[in-house]
Amino acid sequence: MTEVILPQGFMACGVHCGLKRGGREDLGVIACRGSAVFAAVFTTNRVAAAPVKLNRSRMVRSTCRAVVVNSGNANACTGERGLQDAQRMAELTARALGCEPEEVLVCSTGVIGRPLPMDRIAAGIGTAINGLSAGGGASFARAILTTDTCTKTVSVTVEIDGRQIRLAGIAKGAGMIAPRMATMLAYILTDAAVQAAYLRGLLAGVTQRTFNRITVDGDCSTNDTVIAMASGTAGNRELSGDHPGSGAFARAFEDVSRRLALMIVRDGEGAQKLVTVTVKGAASAEDAEKAVRAVAESMLVKAAWAGGRVNWGRVMDALGYSGARLEEDRVEIRYDDHPVVTGGRAAETPVAVLQEVVRQDSFTVTIDMHLGDHGATLYTCDLTEEYVRINR
Amino acid sequence: MTEVILPQGFMACGVHCGLKRGGREDLGVIACRGSAVFAAVFTTNRVAAAPVKLNRSRMVRSTCRAVVVNSGNANACTGERGLQDAQRMAELTARALGCEPEEVLVCSTGVIGRPLPMDRIAAGIGTAINGLSAGGGASFARAILTTDTCTKTVSVTVEIDGRQIRLAGIAKGAGMIAPRMATMLAYILTDAAVQAAYLRGLLAGVTQRTFNRITVDGDCSTNDTVIAMASGTAGNRELSGDHPGSGAFARAFEDVSRRLALMIVRDGEGAQKLVTVTVKGAASAEDAEKAVRAVAESMLVKAAWAGGRVNWGRVMDALGYSGARLEEDRVEIRYDDHPVVTGGRAAETPVAVLQEVVRQDSFTVTIDMHLGDHGATLYTCDLTEEYVRINR
Numbered sequence: 001m002t003e004v005i006l007p008q009g010f011m012a013c014g015v016h017c018g019l020k021r022g023g024r025e026d027l028g029v030i031a032c033r034g035s036a037v038f039a040a041v042f043t044t045n046r047v048a049a050a051p052v053k054l055n056r057s058r059m060v061r062s063t064c065r066a067v068v069v070n071s072g073n074a075n076a077c078t079g080e081r082g083l084q085d086a087q088r089m090a091e092l093t094a095r096a097l098g099c100e101p102e103e104v105l106v107c108s109t110g111v112i113g114r115p116l117p118m119d120r121i122a123a124g125i126g127t128a129i130n131g132l133s134a135g136g137g138a139s140f141a142r143a144i145l146t147t148d149t150c151t152k153t154v155s156v157t158v159e160i161d162g163r164q165i166r167l168a169g170i171a172k173g174a175g176m177i178a179p180r181m182a183t184m185l186a187y188i189l190t191d192a193a194v195q196a197a198y199l200r201g202l203l204a205g206v207t208q209r210t211f212n213r214i215t216v217d218g219d220c221s222t223n224d225t226v227i228a229m230a231s232g233t234a235g236n237r238e239l240s241g242d243h244p245g246s247g248a249f250a251r252a253f254e255d256v257s258r259r260l261a262l263m264i265v266r267d268g269e270g271a272q273k274l275v276t277v278t279v280k281g282a283a284s285a286e287d288a289e290k291a292v293r294a295v296a297e298s299m300l301v302k303a304a305w306a307g308g309r310v311n312w313g314r315v316m317d318a319l320g321y322s323g324a325r326l327e328e329d330r331v332e333i334r335y336d337d338h339p340v341v342t343g344g345r346a347a348e349t350p351v352a353v354l355q356e357v358v359r360q361d362s363f364t365v366t367i368d369m370h371l372g373d374h375g376a377t378l379y380t381c382d383l384t385e386e387y388v389r390i391n392r
Numbered sequence: 393m394t395e396v397i398l399p400q401g402f403m404a405c406g407v408h409c410g411l412k413r414g415g416r417e418d419l420g421v422i423a424c425r426g427s428a429v430f431a432a433v434f435t436t437n438r439v440a441a442a443p444v445k446l447n448r449s450r451m452v453r454s455t456c457r458a459v460v461v462n463s464g465n466a467n468a469c470t471g472e473r474g475l476q477d478a479q480r481m482a483e484l485t486a487r488a489l490g491c492e493p494e495e496v497l498v499c500s501t502g503v504i505g506r507p508l509p510m511d512r513i514a515a516g517i518g519t520a521i522n523g524l525s526a527g528g529g530a531s532f533a534r535a536i537l538t539t540d541t542c543t544k545t546v547s548v549t550v551e552i553d554g555r556q557i558r559l560a561g562i563a564k565g566a567g568m569i570a571p572r573m574a575t576m577l578a579y580i581l582t583d584a585a586v587q588a589a590y591l592r593g594l595l596a597g598v599t600q601r602t603f604n605r606i607t608v609d610g611d612c613s614t615n616d617t618v619i620a621m622a623s624g625t626a627g628n629r630e631l632s633g634d635h636p637g638s639g640a641f642a643r644a645f646e647d648v649s650r651r652l653a654l655m656i657v658r659d660g661e662g663a664q665k666l667v668t669v670t671v672k673g674a675a676s677a678e679d680a681e682k683a684v685r686a687v688a689e690s691m692l693v694k695a696a697w698a699g700g701r702v703n704w705g706r707v708m709d710a711l712g713y714s715g716a717r718l719e720e721d722r723v724e725i726r727y728d729d730h731p732v733v734t735g736g737r738a739a740e741t742p743v744a745v746l747q748e749v750v751r752q753d754s755f756t757v758t759i760d761m762h763l764g765d766h767g768a769t770l771y772t773c774d775l776t777e778e779y780v781r782i783n784r
Contacts, residue, residue: 045709045712046711046712046713046717046718046720047709047711047712047718047736048712048720074705076705076709077733077736077738079721079735079736079737111705112705112706112708112709113704113733113737113738114738175692176692176706176709178713180713217691217692218690218691219690219692219706219709219710219713220709220712220713221709222705222708222709222712298610298611299691299775299779299783300568300609300611300783303779303780303783303784304783306784307784309784313466313468313469313504313505313614314568314611316439316468316469316504316505317437317439317504317611317612317613317614319438319439320438320439320440320612320614321436321437321438321570321572325438326438328438328439328440328469329471341469341505343471344439344469344471345470345505346469346505346506383691383780384780385777385780385781387695387780388695388698388775388776388777388779389777390695391691391692391695391696391699392695392696392698392699392701392776392777
């Protein structure tokens with residue numbers, strides 16, 4: 001397990017309050033010592049969980065103090081009571097921290113449709129806030145897990161204005177992963193001083209290229225949330241589009257996001273392989289998206305990968321029903337660097353060579369439609385019996 | 393195994409020619425003693441198999457004599473050679489029957505991307521045509537199977553113009569099932585005299601309500617084909633829209649089609665349950681379709697059914713990301729007749745009662761969006777470890 005080093009100004013803690021079995025951590029808090037500039041993106045699922053609705057109402061502000069998160073219960077499809085419970089989580093956290101409830105963001109993940117046991121949550125919040133520390137990132141990372149088999153954390157540093165800027169990322173996610181605008185739960189913390197509007201623009205763009213480009217099962221969740229918080233304690237001049245260091249900061253931010261996103265796919269429910277599917281040469285951006293999503297989410301394609309099977313016919317089939325414009329005899333497919341399909345038919349690469357590729361725990365599938373210059377990439381995983389076992 | 397009684401004028405045979413292991417039948421022929429009026433619908437997959445392309449060129453005619461089918465090899469993504477092979481299958485069949493190649497339809501099903509072993513196919517066609525008989529429906533039904541665990545046949549009779557009209561249906565399908573305009577392979581034979589244009593209109597409409605309403609894995613195949621053939625030997629006055637018996641014939645035709653379609657879902661790869669998902673009260677027909685397809689094809693929803701789990705949260709989640717207009721607090725869901733969700737939240741039906749429903753081998757999920765009067769139904773199945781095992 002990687003230890004995550006929190007940027008200056010942040011404290012975190014994860015505790016067990018009785019939502020998950022076996023005494024595992026199930027409630028966590030991240031708090032900033034002062035006000036943090038924040039940005040957030042949420043699921044586009046029209047059935048949004050109560051905490052997502054609450055957080056959306058927080059977006060009129062540009063700063064926050066803390067985020068409180070529970071796992072084991074999604075607080076989704078819980079109606080008015082769910083909203084009150086999310087609000088109460090913010091209030092309890094705010095009271096213990098000595099701030100306003102409007103300064104607290106709330107996240108939940110787990111089973112849909114059950115009311116939260118608020119007595120346990122309330123007790124958990126008290127314990128977590130008592131336990132807050134600069135070294136509490138690891139326990140927080142554990143507290144947000146559901147069917148994940150490991151914590152997902154990243155720490156990087158970048159120099160800006162002669163200062164060491166630290167960024168840390170903590171995420172969860174394993175199933176119900178096909179984010180559209182955001183993904184499961186992810187928190188990106190930095191001690192940089194960052195202009196709020198700039199941070200929001202950065203997060204929106206980066207999310208499109210990272211968290212929104214992964215899929216485990218094509219099921220977009222009700223609770224997807226990515227929150228970025230900047231404590232501003234690193235001593236740099238406030239970052240905005242004009243700042244000469246913004247390029248370096250943006251690259252570090254995107255690096256953290258992409259690494260978290262890939263960790264989620266790697267730990268996809270039952271997944272054994274990380275597969276990067278790229279479509280290029282599509283007639284339009286929309287076509288590239290349709291084609292890449294059809295392949296990366298096809299049960300048959302994913303099951304073939306689980307078996308380490310070359311089975312490119314299933315890829316061709318998915319391209320064919322994707323709705324994307326396609327001329328069969330122009331299609332080219334490569335597994336890593338090896339031609340699999342040329343001119344819509346089997347290439348001459350020996351099957352043994354291709355089998356070696358698809359038996360790896362990570363490989364790429366590159367599809368060239370030869371119809372235009374639009375492209376798209378998705379990071380996906382294989383579909384194993386274990387996925388069904390976990391979810392049945 | 394049900395014996396299928398072929399309508400007058402038809403003969404069939406299935407033989408083993410060496411495409412499938414274990415000596416199982418893998419090549420079949422249905423032939424009409426004279427010219428049969430025919431109708432056909434094909435996959436809308438833009439990657440269409442060679443025989444589909446060949447059959448499309450036959451649609452300028454209104455009659456045919458025979459259909460030749462092989463399993464074990466889809467003859468898809470096989471380029472110019474695949475087209476020549478399909479053409480050759482028609483020629484060999486025509487020569488043996490003493491008709492023109494243009495009077496023969498061709499179908500293939502199985503692995504994509506491998507050339508057909510034409511020597512075996514040629515030998516098989518000869519054997520099959522020598523073996524043609526009025527009692528050969530059962531061996532033909534076996535010859536078209538792939539991962540199917542059973543043959544799929546239906547026979548019905550209906551009285552028109554004082555004559556006994558017979559209809560028979562023979563189908564295959566178990567995986568790569570999400571037809572859009574047609575489905576895997578199905579043959580509907582009748583001895584009625586039917587006007588060609590009327591038969592084509594009837595097949596198109598019935599397909600929309602039957603074969604196109606099933607899904608096993610959301611993967612629409614390259615080879616989907618439904619062919620209807622009418623020998624005209626029953627002695628009735630030619631059926632068209634004006635004929636008073638056309639209603640009874642259309643009902644029988646739809647009955648045969650629906651029963652075949654449901655047999656395919658029932659025998660879906662690894663499937664244990666047949667689930668009928670209905671959306672009503674949608675704001676538009678397009679919304680109803682999006683909503684019903686999202687639910688019926690969600691890996692998570694289908695895995696929950698495999699486990700006999702109530703898990704309505706996954707149904708709500710799928711509705712939410714389907715793209716259909718939705719107001720969460722208006723949604724109602726029933727499992728069979730039991731309320732599961734009312735006003736977007738858990739209904740008061742005891743979990744034990746709902747569990748009893750979802751543990752059955754067949755049940756219905758009815759979703760009312762309460763936003764309009766549009767609806768849609770899909771017949772689907774659960775997702776089991778066995779599906780992955782078959783396809784990995």
